[in-house]
Amino acid sequence: MNNVKEVIIAFMLTISLFFSSGCGQDDKIPVQTPSRQNCKEEKPAYGDMLIEGAIGDASNLIPMLSSDSASHNVMGLIANGLVKYDKNLVLTGDLAESWEISDDGLTITFHLRERVKWHDGVEFTAEDVLFGYRTIIDPKVPTAYAGDFMEVEKAEVLDKYTFRVTYKKPFAPALGSWGSLVVLPRHLLKGVDITKSPLTRHPIGTGPYKFKEWKTGEKIVLTVNSEYFEGRPYIDGYIYRIIPDPATMFLELKSGGVDQMGLTPTQYLRQTKSPKIKKNYRKYQYLAFAYTYLGYNLKNPLFQDQRVRQAICHAINKEEIVEGVLLGLGEVATGPYKPGTWQYNPRVKRYSYDPDKAKKLLKEAGWIDSGGDGILKKDGKPFQFTILTNQGNNQRAKSAEIIQRRLKTIGMKIMIRTVEWAAFINEFIDKKNFEAVILGWSLGQDPDIYDIWHSSKTGPKELNFISYANTEVDSLLEEGRHTFDIEKRKELYFRLQEILAEEQPYTFLYVPYALPIIHARFRGVEPAPAGIGHNFIEWYVPLGEQKYHFTP
Amino acid sequence: MFYYLIKRLGMMIPLLIGITIVSFGVIHLAPGSPIDLQTDLNPKINAEARARLRAFYGLDQPLYLQYFSWVRRLAVLDFGNSFSSDARPVLEKIGERIPVTIFINVISLILIVVIALPIGVISAVYQGSFFDKITTVFVFVGFATPTFWLALLLMIFFGVHLNWLPISGLKSLNYEYLSPAGMLKDRVVHLILPVFLSAFGGLAGFSRYMRSSMLEVIRQDYITTARANGLSERTVIFKHALRNALLPIVTILGLSIPGMIGGSVIFETIFAIPGMGQLFYLSVMSRDYSVIMGILVIGAVLTLLGNMLADLSYALVDPRIRLREE
Numbered sequence: 001m002n003n004v005k006e007v008i009i010a011f012m013l014t015i016s017l018f019f020s021s022g023c024g025q026d027d028k029i030p031v032q033t034p035s036r037q038n039c040k041e042e043k044p045a046y047g048d049m050l051i052e053g054a055i056g057d058a059s060n061l062i063p064m065l066s067s068d069s070a071s072h073n074v075m076g077l078i079a080n081g082l083v084k085y086d087k088n089l090v091l092t093g094d095l096a097e098s099w100e101i102s103d104d105g106l107t108i109t110f111h112l113r114e115r116v117k118w119h120d121g122v123e124f125t126a127e128d129v130l131f132g133y134r135t136i137i138d139p140k141v142p143t144a145y146a147g148d149f150m151e152v153e154k155a156e157v158l159d160k161y162t163f164r165v166t167y168k169k170p171f172a173p174a175l176g177s178w179g180s181l182v183v184l185p186r187h188l189l190k191g192v193d194i195t196k197s198p199l200t201r202h203p204i205g206t207g208p209y210k211f212k213e214w215k216t217g218e219k220i221v222l223t224v225n226s227e228y229f230e231g232r233p234y235i236d237g238y239i240y241r242i243i244p245d246p247a248t249m250f251l252e253l254k255s256g257g258v259d260q261m262g263l264t265p266t267q268y269l270r271q272t273k274s275p276k277i278k279k280n281y282r283k284y285q286y287l288a289f290a291y292t293y294l295g296y297n298l299k300n301p302l303f304q305d306q307r308v309r310q311a312i313c314h315a316i317n318k319e320e321i322v323e324g325v326l327l328g329l330g331e332v333a334t335g336p337y338k339p340g341t342w343q344y345n346p347r348v349k350r351y352s353y354d355p356d357k358a359k360k361l362l363k364e365a366g367w368i369d370s371g372g373d374g375i376l377k378k379d380g381k382p383f384q385f386t387i388l389t390n391q392g393n394n395q396r397a398k399s400a401e402i403i404q405r406r407l408k409t410i411g412m413k414i415m416i417r418t419v420e421w422a423a424f425i426n427e428f429i430d431k432k433n434f435e436a437v438i439l440g441w442s443l444g445q446d447p448d449i450y451d452i453w454h455s456s457k458t459g460p461k462e463l464n465f466i467s468y469a470n471t472e473v474d475s476l477l478e479e480g481r482h483t484f485d486i487e488k489r490k491e492l493y494f495r496l497q498e499i500l501a502e503e504q505p506y507t508f509l510y511v512p513y514a515l516p517i518i519h520a521r522f523r524g525v526e527p528a529p530a531g532i533g534h535n536f537i538e539w540y541v542p543l544g545e546q547k548y549h550f551t552p
Numbered sequence: 553m554f555y556y557l558i559k560r561l562g563m564m565i566p567l568l569i570g571i572t573i574v575s576f577g578v579i580h581l582a583p584g585s586p587i588d589l590q591t592d593l594n595p596k597i598n599a600e601a602r603a604r605l606r607a608f609y610g611l612d613q614p615l616y617l618q619y620f621s622w623v624r625r626l627a628v629l630d631f632g633n634s635f636s637s638d639a640r641p642v643l644e645k646i647g648e649r650i651p652v653t654i655f656i657n658v659i660s661l662i663l664i665v666v667i668a669l670p671i672g673v674i675s676a677v678y679q680g681s682f683f684d685k686i687t688t689v690f691v692f693v694g695f696a697t698p699t700f701w702l703a704l705l706l707m708i709f710f711g712v713h714l715n716w717l718p719i720s721g722l723k724s725l726n727y728e729y730l731s732p733a734g735m736l737k738d739r740v741v742h743l744i745l746p747v748f749l750s751a752f753g754g755l756a757g758f759s760r761y762m763r764s765s766m767l768e769v770i771r772q773d774y775i776t777t778a779r780a781n782g783l784s785e786r787t788v789i790f791k792h793a794l795r796n797a798l799l800p801i802v803t804i805l806g807l808s809i810p811g812m813i814g815g816s817v818i819f820e821t822i823f824a825i826p827g828m829g830q831l832f833y834l835s836v837m838s839r840d841y842s843v844i845m846g847i848l849v850i851g852a853v854l855t856l857l858g859n860m861l862a863d864l865s866y867a868l869v870d871p872r873i874r875l876r877e878e
Contacts, residue, residue: 051725057826059637066637067590142608142639144590147598195639216648217826218721239725243824247704248720255712255719422584422839425592444595451595461602463595548725 042523044540049237049548050522053249053258057217057242061203062194064136064143064181074220074240077536078119079205081179082110082129082163085445087528087535089341091176095124095183095206096163105170105484110178112161116229118185119210126163130155131190132182133165141194148177170482172489173448180205208233208537217242234540235522237548253281259519265327268515281517286527287340288514291333292396292440293506294387294403298467300435302385309504310351311361315410316403317353322510325398329515333508335497336441336449340529342486343447345494348501358410369411376411384413385435388428391418396438399509403438429465438509447493450477453500468505521545560863564856571852572626572845576619579836579844585611586635586839609635622845631846636838642846645831650813652722653820653827656743657812660751661805668755669801672762676770676797677789687759695756703749703822710745718742720824746823750816761804766797799866806862810854813847 054073060066063075082096093099096110116124133155135141151174154166167174185204189197203211208230209222220240226232241258243249250267252258254277263272268283294316296303303309318332337344362368367376367383376383387403389396397418404414419428428434441452451457454477455469473496480492500506516532518525524539525532541547587605591597606612610621625632631642671691675684711719718724724738769775770793778792779785817829828847835843 060639065639067594068637071637139604140608142605142637144594144597144601144605146601146604147596150598150600200638200640215826216645217830218723218824219725241721242826243720244821244830245824248707248822248824251704251707251712251719255715257719257721420583422582422588425588426583429593439593441593449595461591461599463593 042542044234044524044538045543045546046232046234046540047236047543047549048521048541048546049239050235050519050539051239051241051257051259053241053243053252053261055242055244055246055249058214058220058240060200061211061214062184062197062200064132064141064145065195065200067144070240074222075180075203075205076207076533077209077222077238078203078207078211079180079183080207081181081183082112083175083178085176085530087526087530089445089529094179096178099175101175101484105167105172105482107164107166108175108178109158109162109164112163113229114161116206117227118187118206119204119225120185120188122185122187124183124206125160126157127160128186129163129178129183130157131186132184135184135189135194136182145181148173149182170484172481172484173446175484176444176446209238212237228537230537233537234524235536253517259522261517263515263517265329265515268329268517269327272517280520282520282525283515283517284525284527284532285329285513285515286529286531287331287338288512289338289443289445290440291336291338291443291511292399292438292509293333294399294509295437295439295466295506297432297434297436298469298505299432300385302383302435305365306503307361307365308367309507311358311365311410312407312412313351313504313507314354314358314361315412316406316507316509318509319353320406321399321402324402325395326510326512330510330512333511335500335508336443336452336506337447337493337497338443338511338529341445341447342490343493345497348497350501351504355406355410362410367411374411375413382413383411384415386415386417387436387438388417388419388424388434389438390421390424392421395512396440400438430460432465432467447489448477448481450481453477453496466505470499470503473499521547557860557864560860564853564860567856568849568852572623572849573619575848575852576622576841576845577615579839579841580615580618582839584839586841587611589838590637622842626849631849632842634835634843635840636835636843642842645843646828646846646850649826649828649831652825653814653829654812656746656750656825656827659743660747660754661808661812663747663751664754664758665805667751668758669762671755671759673766673789673794673797675759676763676766679767691756691759694752697752699749699753699816700818700822702752703745703819706745706749717744720822722825746819746825750819758801758804761801762797765800766793769793769797772796802865803862806858806865807855809858809861810851813850813854 054070056068056070058066058071058074059068060071061075061078063072063079066072080094082094083091083099084094086092093113095113095116097113099108099110101108110126110129112124112126112129118124133149133152136143136146137149137152148171151167151169151171152165153168156164158164165174165178183206185199188199188204194200201214205211206229208225208228210225212221212223214220219242222238222240224233224236241252243252243258246264249258249261250263250271253261263283268285272278272281272283294312296309298304322328322330322332331339334348334350335345339346362376362383366378368378369375370377387400389400397416400416404416407414429437451463453464453468453473455464455471455474457464458467458469476492476496476499480489480496483489483492514531518532521541522539523542524535526535528534585606586609587602591602591605603612610618613621622632631646633639633641634645671687675681675687678684707719710717718741722739722742724730724742727735727738730738775788775793778788783792813828814832817833819825820827820829821833831843832847834840835847
């Protein structure tokens with residue numbers, strides 16, 4: 001299917017060449033800033049609605065029961081957590097006004113906002129949080145998120161607005177885990193089988209928008225919560241419109257059926273240059289919470305020598321991959337964190353594109369072109385391996401091809417194999433039946449990456465499938481998740497990144513940009529490290545430009 | 553006749569059981585399981601949470617037990633709950649999508665029959681004429697054109713450039729605020745492109761079948777006889793030739809009944825129509841066993857019924873096949 005989509009996009013390209021010839025030839029990235037606010041004095045006004053295009057429908061609107069991004073995106077406007085990440089990715093209070101962490105790091109006491117109401121008018125209290133916690137650890141509840149909460153030793157309601165949790169061990173990611181997963185309306189769910197609750201399809205939250213209707217596969221409609229505790233949002237309605245085909249969605253955008261969507265690099269650079277689109281839409285770019293990497297199976301003798309991995313890193317031109325695969329709309333990755341976040345260490349060892357240095361390193365490691373056929377050999381064995389990646393991700397497949405070509409020039413023979421996702425995971429990753437893989441990780445806001453790098457996490461179905469083991473990294477990861485002080489954590493994770501950069505268990509390839517486009521009538525959009533959604537309740541449309549006048 | 557019907561229905565039961573065993577086996581053979589979408593490469597999940605999820609969906613039991621408990625529920629027409637995270641009843645998920653799929657398919661089938669049959673008849677009767685050649689070209693172009701590509705072209709032209717037709721979806725956003733006539737019009741304009749496109753591809757097949765079947769019949773001796781008897785050309789073609797030529801068409805129609813609920817993934821994806829094709833595709837990708845099995849069982853029953861209907865209607869159309877009442 002993804003292949004079909006790609007074919008469609010390829011056709012789209014051809015088609016748009018037919019129809020949109022005659023637009024300007026500016027090849028520079030048209031980074032646009034919302035500068036229209038300066039044109040004339042505009043006052044924020046209530047009204048209008050925003051239609052966001054999305055390729056997938058939500059599945060379940062009780063956040064702990066779903067793991068798809070669609071459900072969580074929609075619930076992001078309906079529900080609140082105790083805490084949230086602000087635009088600079090720092091934890092701030094949401095339903096909790098403040099909190100205290102005990103000196104031993106074991107106890108967190110949350111002081112909740114008073115007089116917050118659920119959308120049905122009932123008051124939100126600490127009992128709702130306790131109920132949410134008890135639900136998420138209930139063995140009968142099919143949730144993928146119980147893990148963090150099993151570290152809790154005791155959760156208690158001190159009074160109506162005070163909630164306290166005690167952990168078995170200090171656990172730094174704990175604070176961030178008290179988001180919207182565990183805030184549930186107790187008065188509606190008590191004694192009910194949560195998987196059969198009407199709330200799965202008609203959620204009740206405390207957030208800036210109230211649920212109105214959900215037409216499966218078509219749209220989810222939200223309407224403004226005028227009593228929202230942070231103030232009434234300006235935009236009256238929000239529609240999450242499901243259009244599974246990206247090409248169709250783009251046409252809907254052009255014809256006005258969608259106000260906001262994410263663009264592909266091609267659309268961003270080449271298909272949104274017509275004067276009409278430039279006038280009616282604003283494009284934004286910011287680093288996405290994800291990176292793509294080339295990972296080595298460290299159980300394979302080929303990759304056990306650090307110099308070999310460093311050599312490969314020198315032989316791969318990462319700028320070329322960013323340019324070729326993302327059309328320049330991304331940044332070279334140097335480690336497991338997103339550039340610009342507090343945990344990102346900008347001063348780790350970098351590997352310039354240098355094939356000669358690569359060859360020198362390989363020679364040191366004993367790999368030489370002894371047969372004169374251009375292929376490196378050691379003990380008579382040629383340097384060859386297969387890069388495995390999953391089917392349906394064109395960017396990864398393209399990266400593999402670029403890497404293949406570059407490594408060929410230093411004398412390595414690379415095969416590429418793409419495999420359907422389920423088989424990829426079950427037959428190759430889980431059984432460690434691979435030599436090298438191209439994959440990506442989505443990043444959480446908390447820097448804890450214990451599960452991916454700790455040497456204890458190499459079992460079946462665990463995430464350190466490359467079998468990386470380094471005792472210093474292990475202790476850094478352990479200390480990191482038990483330390484609350486942000487400066488101390490920063491030190492630990494900076495050191496971690498230095499080690500990873502030096503040892504190259506992964507060759508970090510790129511961090512792509514997220515490329516949203518939004519109709520120009522929306523003002524107040526403010527790109528930040530967290531993206532653009534962080535201040536959605538402050539977006540507005542000036543009265544004269546409002547498009548939809550019926551309330552959703 | 554009644555006895556024949558009972559016998560045919562009785563024979564369907566072992567067939568159906570066979571089909572369910574094979575399908576159940578095949579979808580479980582495919583790598584992956586329903587919980588993988590939630591658990592694979594998810595740092596938040598630990599072994600305990602994974603085991604809980606497996607137990608929740610009964611995936612920790614041996615395959616034959618899973619099959620038996622599925623069959624036991626099916627026997628009382630309980631298709632179970634979806635294995636995706638919404639955990640809704642399978643019938644509810646199918647039920648909310650099936651009307652739109654059937655509706656579009658029925659309209660386009662009617663359209664196909666109404667247009668393709670005359671085209672086929674005329675091209676056969678005037679074989680080699682200009683009309684025949686033109687329709688042949690047209691029909692093959694239709695057959696060869698990838699629907700999704702044509703769909704995008706038409707969407708760009710009618711939706712973006714002319715702004716006459718909506719691009720995707722089934723209803724406008726302000727549907728609830730329209731007058732009854734406005735609602736009807738809104739529905740109709742949303743259906744024009746999808747129905748046209750789904751008919752466009754099918755047109756080719758049907759008109760070709762009709763043409764060759766008609767050609768076959770026209771060459772028969774009894775047509776010559778009819779002409780020799782001095783019947784008008786009209787009577788010969790419509791009364792003697794057409795009735796016989798329709799026989800194979802009836803079979804094809806009968807066999808297209810299960811396709812009515814199938815829908816098409818590409819097509820529904822392009823037009824953002826929440827139909828059965830999308831549901832089946834998404835269920836397969838997420839290994840939602842209960843929904844897959846539900847759709848397969850309904851599809852199998854309809855195929856078997858469609859076959860039977862085709863056989864029965866043969867008897868209606870062709871006296872030679874009619875069973876003797878013994």
